[in-house]
Amino acid sequence: xxxxxxxxxxxxxxxxxxxxLHAACWAAREAERRGVELRLVHADIWPLVRHPPVxxxxxxxxxxxxxxxEQYLRTAREAVTGLxxxxxxxxDLVTGAATEALVRESESAALVVLGSRGLGGFSGLxxxxxxxxxxxxxxxxxxxxxxxxxxxxxxxRGPxxxxxxxxPASDRATEFAFAAAAARGVPLVAAxxxxxxxxxxxxxxxxxSVDWESLLGEEERALADHLAVxxxxxxxxxxxxxxxxxxxxxxxxxxxxxxxxLVVGSRGRGGFAGMLLGSTSQAVxxxxxxxVAVVRASVPV
Numbered sequence: 001x002x003x004x005x006x007x008x009x010x011x012x013x014x015x016x017x018x019x020x021l022h023a024a025c026w027a028a029r030e031a032e033r034r035g036v037e038l039r040l041v042h043a044d045i046w047p048l049v050r051h052p053p054v055x056x057x058x059x060x061x062x063x064x065x066x067x068x069x070e071q072y073l074r075t076a077r078e079a080v081t082g083l084x085x086x087x088x089x090x091x092d093l094v095t096g097a098a099t100e101a102l103v104r105e106s107e108s109a110a111l112v113v114l115g116s117r118g119l120g121g122f123s124g125l126x127x128x129x130x131x132x133x134x135x136x137x138x139x140x141x142x143x144x145x146x147x148x149x150x151x152x153x154x155x156x157r158g159p160x161x162x163x164x165x166x167x168p169a170s171d172r173a174t175e176f177a178f179a180a181a182a183a184r185g186v187p188l189v190a191a192x193x194x195x196x197x198x199x200x201x202x203x204x205x206x207x208x209s210v211d212w213e214s215l216l217g218e219e220e221r222a223l224a225d226h227l228a229v230x231x232x233x234x235x236x237x238x239x240x241x242x243x244x245x246x247x248x249x250x251x252x253x254x255x256x257x258x259x260x261x262l263v264v265g266s267r268g269r270g271g272f273a274g275m276l277l278g279s280t281s282q283a284v285x286x287x288x289x290x291x292v293a294v295v296r297a298s299v300p301v
Contacts, residue, residue: 008110008140009037009090013102013130016072019115021079022153023145026291027113028080028087030143033183036110040076040091042069043101069093099133106138113143116285117150132285135266135294141176141301143261145291154260154291159187159240161255162263163248163280164223168297169265174227176293176301177263178234184260187238191255192223193248219243249283256288266296 012027014020024040031038044066073091081087094101106112114131131144147154162177164170174190181188220243231239244251256262264281284292295301 007036008108009039010034011039011041011102011105011109011112012076013098013112013114014040014042014072014076014091015098015115016068016075017115017117018151019117019145020072021076021115022147023113023115024076024080025083026143026145026154027111028084028089030111030113032084032087034110037088037090038080039105039109040073040080040089041101041105042072042091042093043096043098044069044093066093098130099137102130102134103137103139106134106140106142109140111141111143112138113145116144116146132282135281135285138294138296138299140299141293141295143291143293144285146288148289155289156260158258158260158290159189160184160261160263161189161191161252161259163252163265164190164192164226165248165265166222166226167265169295171265172297172299172301173263173265173293173295174230176295177261178230178237179301180261180263180293181237182234185236186260187240189240189242189255189259190223190227191242191244191248191251192219193244193246193251216243216245248280249287252280252284253287253289256284256290256292259290261291261293262288263293263295266294 010027010031012020012024014024028038070093073093077089077091080089096104102112102114112134114134116131131142135142135144145154160177160181162173164174177188177190220241223241223243227239227241231237242251242255252262252264262284264284266281281294285294
């Protein structure tokens with residue numbers, strides 16, 4: 001982590017949902033590990049809503065919504081202070097849409113955390129639109145807290161897993177993952193898939209033979225070289241390198257089943273220019289079985 005990030009707060013979005021409470025508790029533990037303040041934020045868009053005179057909403061209704069929002073914040077504060085006694089916690093009710101408010105918060109935060117799906121989500125939706133938008137546009141790393149099921153708490157055991165593909169965002173993700181594993185005292189699984197196409201089938205059709213063992217060895221050496229600089233900075237972290245001939249999404253989702261945190265870059269080498277969030281990042285946000293950290297190439301970690 002950078003020196004700047006060490007002094008900035010961990011921010012978590014709160015909306016009264018079970019998912020948001022799990023996120024708040026996860027964020028409280030993370031803030032404790034970093035020794036920084038935890039900031040609970042609820043975004044209230046109603047003050048900005050305008051109604052025609054014939055359909056005006058009574059002032060009591062707006063006050064009831066504000067009271068409810070403040071209750072969401074109180075409940076989250078009680079949950080996190082019960083979990084982490086002595087935690088430094090602030091709670092703020094801000095005006096605006098949730099995505100816009102959290103993107104603003106991310107400008108001065110070390111980390112922004114939110115649940116995978118809030119109260120506004122559609123039934124059966126695996127991850128909410130706010131989580132996807134924030135992962136794409138946040139100015140700091142973003143963690144979407146997930147568990148094995150939509151309403152279950154996130155796992156607290158297992159390694160940190162990071163997807164490595166050599167892209168700038170992957171380099172940032174690797175840095176973030178090493179720091180996270182060191183802070184937790186757990187191993188780091190560095191997963192690299194060196195192809196996402198069925199090369200065996202393609203080469204079989206052309207009659208060209210492939211020395212798979214040699215290619216695999218080259219990829220393993222390349223991964224080891226990539227990790228060496230981070231291993232020298234975090235010698236206490238046990239590193240498990242994993243190289244597979246597989247689609248990245250499948251490997252990362254398989255590894256998420258036994259992990260406590262999955263870290264990915266926002267967009268890898270296979271993404272289209274200008275795309276803020278790649279297909280692999282979006283897929284793990286929707287289907288991972290543990291919290292997912294998305295790290296953009298341009299943000300400090």
